[in-house]
Amino acid sequence: MILPPLLPQGAELAHPPTRAKVYLSLLLAFVLTLLPWMEQIRWLVPDFTLMVLLYWNIRAPRIAALGAAFSLGLLTDVARGVLFGLNALAYCIATFIVLLLQRRLEGFDTPRQTLQISPILIGKEMLVLALGLMMGRGDADWRWLVAGVVAALLWSPLAWLLDRVTSQAPASQQPTL
Amino acid sequence: MSSAPRAPLFVREMGLPARFSLYVMVCLFLLALDARYSTLAGMRAGINALIHPGQMALAWPLDWMQGVARFFVSHGELAAENARLKRQQELLDAGMLDRVAIAAENSQLRALMALPPRPGFSMLPGEIIEASTDPFARKVIINRGAGQGIVAGWPVVDAHGLVGQVTRVYPWSAEVSLLSDRSQGVPVQNMRNGLRVIVSGQGSDNFLEVRFLDMHADLQPGDLLYTSGIDGVYPAGVPVARVVKTEPPQHTPFARALCQPLGGVGRYRHMAVLVPAPQTAVPEKPQDPAQKKKVK
Numbered sequence: 001m002i003l004p005p006l007l008p009q010g011a012e013l014a015h016p017p018t019r020a021k022v023y024l025s026l027l028l029a030f031v032l033t034l035l036p037w038m039e040q041i042r043w044l045v046p047d048f049t050l051m052v053l054l055y056w057n058i059r060a061p062r063i064a065a066l067g068a069a070f071s072l073g074l075l076t077d078v079a080r081g082v083l084f085g086l087n088a089l090a091y092c093i094a095t096f097i098v099l100l101l102q103r104r105l106e107g108f109d110t111p112r113q114t115l116q117i118s119p120i121l122i123g124k125e126m127l128v129l130a131l132g133l134m135m136g137r138g139d140a141d142w143r144w145l146v147a148g149v150v151a152a153l154l155w156s157p158l159a160w161l162l163d164r165v166t167s168q169a170p171a172s173q174q175p176t177l
Numbered sequence: 178m179s180s181a182p183r184a185p186l187f188v189r190e191m192g193l194p195a196r197f198s199l200y201v202m203v204c205l206f207l208l209a210l211d212a213r214y215s216t217l218a219g220m221r222a223g224i225n226a227l228i229h230p231g232q233m234a235l236a237w238p239l240d241w242m243q244g245v246a247r248f249f250v251s252h253g254e255l256a257a258e259n260a261r262l263k264r265q266q267e268l269l270d271a272g273m274l275d276r277v278a279i280a281a282e283n284s285q286l287r288a289l290m291a292l293p294p295r296p297g298f299s300m301l302p303g304e305i306i307e308a309s310t311d312p313f314a315r316k317v318i319i320n321r322g323a324g325q326g327i328v329a330g331w332p333v334v335d336a337h338g339l340v341g342q343v344t345r346v347y348p349w350s351a352e353v354s355l356l357s358d359r360s361q362g363v364p365v366q367n368m369r370n371g372l373r374v375i376v377s378g379q380g381s382d383n384f385l386e387v388r389f390l391d392m393h394a395d396l397q398p399g400d401l402l403y404t405s406g407i408d409g410v411y412p413a414g415v416p417v418a419r420v421v422k423t424e425p426p427q428h429t430p431f432a433r434a435l436c437q438p439l440g441g442v443g444r445y446r447h448m449a450v451l452v453p454a455p456q457t458a459v460p461e462k463p464q465d466p467a468q469k470k471k472v473k
Contacts, residue, residue: 036307066200075228
């Protein structure tokens with residue numbers, strides 16, 4: 001007798017995360033950061049690209065990993081006009097941490113995930129500021145850390161939205177081992 | 178389901194830590210390369226050429242909405258603005274006549290003293306399309322780039338004075354470092370007594386500073402600072418800043434002066450790039466052989 005798998009397998013998901021979906025959502029997130037945001041609220045705008053990237057690294061870790069993080073980071077560097085490799089480094093580090101914790105993060109429901117993810121999102125903004133300070137670029141504008149907090153606050157709406165895209169049952173409703 | 182990749186049974190690739198350290202090393206290499214050398218400018222311009230059309234397409238609906246909003250302006254407002262602009266134009270015309278006469282006199286005097294003619298400049302108007310999102314820099318992106326012949330290093334002005342300098346050129350856009358950027362310095366001259374100092378940005382749009390001022394330098398609040406033109410980048414005589422206050426030395430051997438920028442640094446959407454006119458050494462050519470003959 002063949003036992004049914006305890007966790008829903010790829011084929012059982014109505015809309016499993018495919019390459020097309022992942023890359024399209026990453027592109028949309030990147031476009032969102034490219035929007036002509038008003039200068040007064042520019043420092044509040046979270047890094048949507050990183051959020052979507054981390055989401056997919058939790059849900060589908062084999063599609064967009066370090067290579068995607070690196071290329072998206074370079075694109076962000078150019079779009080933001082900062083030093084080459086700054087955001088690429090930050091994205092790679094964030095992705096690496098998430099991939100290390102992937103098994104744990106996958107099982108959490110969204111609020112707990114937010115608690116685990118927020119240090120990474122805020123830490124990324126800190127890293128970008130710290131690297132700028134290290135390179136002697138003058139006083140940091142610490143307001144930009146708020147972008148990380150906003151990103152952490154927006155994590156659950158984003159997770160909800162992308163869960164709908166893959167028709168994934170919320171993690172709490174999944175059968176647990 | 179074939180499109181959804183699964184974990185392979187037998188792993189035939191580098192482990193995660195190894196890949197990660199490889200990427201980190203590449204990033205650090207790129208960072209060092211970009212911070213110290215300008216070898217990556219071409220790559221940056223290439224990637225920007227990919228991103229820029231998308232950015233323009235995103236900004237287009239917003240611009241269009243602003244255009245629609247502008248369409249519903251009352252007739253009275255337009256008439257008032259028209260009258261004001263006409264008055265301003267008359268004043269400018271009068272000032273221009275004066276300026277032309279003075280410029281002609283100046284070039285005659287320079288020719289008389291056998292000085293090379295001042296480099297001429299023409300203006301290329303541009304519009305800010307984006308404020309840079311670098312927390313350490315005060316930069317904007319304008320909608321003129323290499324396609325319009327812009328070259329990094331050219332000064333940028335608005336109606337009231339110097340605004341900044343073109344620092345990076347992309348195919349259809351260019352990055353302008355504003356005067357208030359910390360890495361930006363402009364050699365200026367005090368209009369009252371000709372004292373030469375360097376005005377630098379300090380990251381805020383309201384104030385510029387003269388960092389290393391001689392303790393006894395004659396710089397007073399209210400003094401106007403104009404570009405001196407000795408750096409060969411900025412043309413001479415562009416208004417830059419007004420001195421607000423000077424601070425005596427504290428813990429350092431140097432005094433410091435705070436200035437207010439005269440140009441609308443970070444305020445207006447329109448600015449103009451000063452395009453240096455090709456050096457027309459017409460008045461010099463007949464002089465050179467004459468001078469040589471005199472020497473002989």
